[in-house]
Amino acid sequence: MNLHRAEAVALARELVQGFDDLEKVDVAVFPAFPYLVPVGEVLGCGGGKRIKLGAQDFYDQPNGACTGEVSLSMLRDVGVEVVLVGHSERRHVIGERDELINRKVRAALQAGMEVVLCVGEKIEQRELGQTDAVNAAQVYYGLAGVAGEQVSRVTIAYEPVWAIGTGKTATPWDAQAAHAAIRRALAGMFGQAVAGQVRIQYGGSVKADNAAALFNQPDVDGGLIGGASLKSSEFLAILAAAAKTLTRATLAASA
Numbered sequence: 001m002n003l004h005r006a007e008a009v010a011l012a013r014e015l016v017q018g019f020d021d022l023e024k025v026d027v028a029v030f031p032a033f034p035y036l037v038p039v040g041e042v043l044g045c046g047g048g049k050r051i052k053l054g055a056q057d058f059y060d061q062p063n064g065a066c067t068g069e070v071s072l073s074m075l076r077d078v079g080v081e082v083v084l085v086g087h088s089e090r091r092h093v094i095g096e097r098d099e100l101i102n103r104k105v106r107a108a109l110q111a112g113m114e115v116v117l118c119v120g121e122k123i124e125q126r127e128l129g130q131t132d133a134v135n136a137a138q139v140y141y142g143l144a145g146v147a148g149e150q151v152s153r154v155t156i157a158y159e160p161v162w163a164i165g166t167g168k169t170a171t172p173w174d175a176q177a178a179h180a181a182i183r184r185a186l187a188g189m190f191g192q193a194v195a196g197q198v199r200i201q202y203g204g205s206v207k208a209d210n211a212a213a214l215f216n217q218p219d220v221d222g223g224l225i226g227g228a229s230l231k232s233s234e235f236l237a238i239l240a241a242a243a244k245t246l247t248r249a250t251l252a253a254s255a
Helices: 005-018 033-043 072-077 088-094 098-110 123-127 131-143 148-153 172-190 192-197 211-215 232-245
Strands: 025-030 051-055 082-085 114-119 154-158 199-202 222-225 249-254
Touching: 005 025, 005 033, 005 051, 005 232, 025 232, 033 051, 082 098, 088 114, 098 114, 098 131, 114 131, 123 131, 131 154, 131 172, 148 154, 148 172, 148 192, 154 172, 172 192, 172 199, 172 211, 211 222, 211 232, 222 232
Parallel strands: 025 051, 025 249, 051 082, 082 114, 114 154, 154 199, 199 222, 222 249
Antiparallel strands: none
16 A cells, blocks of 8 residues: 555656666566556556556455455456465455465466465564475465466465565575475476476565575566565666566566
8 A cells, every 4th residue: 555646657657668678577566456547557658568567456256246346357457467366464464364365366367367476484484494384385275276277377476474574685595495495386286397487586675785686596586576666766776687687587566
């Protein structure tokens, strides 16, 4: 819940204008629901969108008597192509459980959307040495019932909950270890070939000054950017770091 209409539109415009030399990265922005249309209009200026429009949440059921919710068909109607599922705040603040997260993943893929599935451990789980077990369980639950051919439209975002908005960041080696374990979990579900193609983003306080070190790790394929995405100069610097270090990076910004 950051930025209002004028700020969100201005940020989108600055990203579009500053994105010319960064063709090596795929980017999506996730504005708040009220601003999807005006932000989408900016992203679509001048022809095909190079920055995708994303939604922070949705309901897994079709249109109908679900007051206060937003359906996938409504999102598609305003140009949304990619959705977040299982963000740490949805899990640990709103209280979404694994079963609902799985229903959302399957509904979004069925609707033809791309999905960013977020996983990550809390500090007490990390201190107990449960990082890999927690992440693997969230991957297994989140992707249960997903067909192998659908996985190409899934990106995994590793969000160490203890590093979100705290200023703390996992070291590049911590991030690599967690990402490698997540890829092993994916290989167990879908095979090594499929797992090797899945993008795994890091999502714990990525900034311009640590992006290159994180993106240089072999299993870190991009970032889910939070606070640093609210300033175009900072986010564009992260995009530049990704373009220099990754073969084909994916960056997502939630605003």
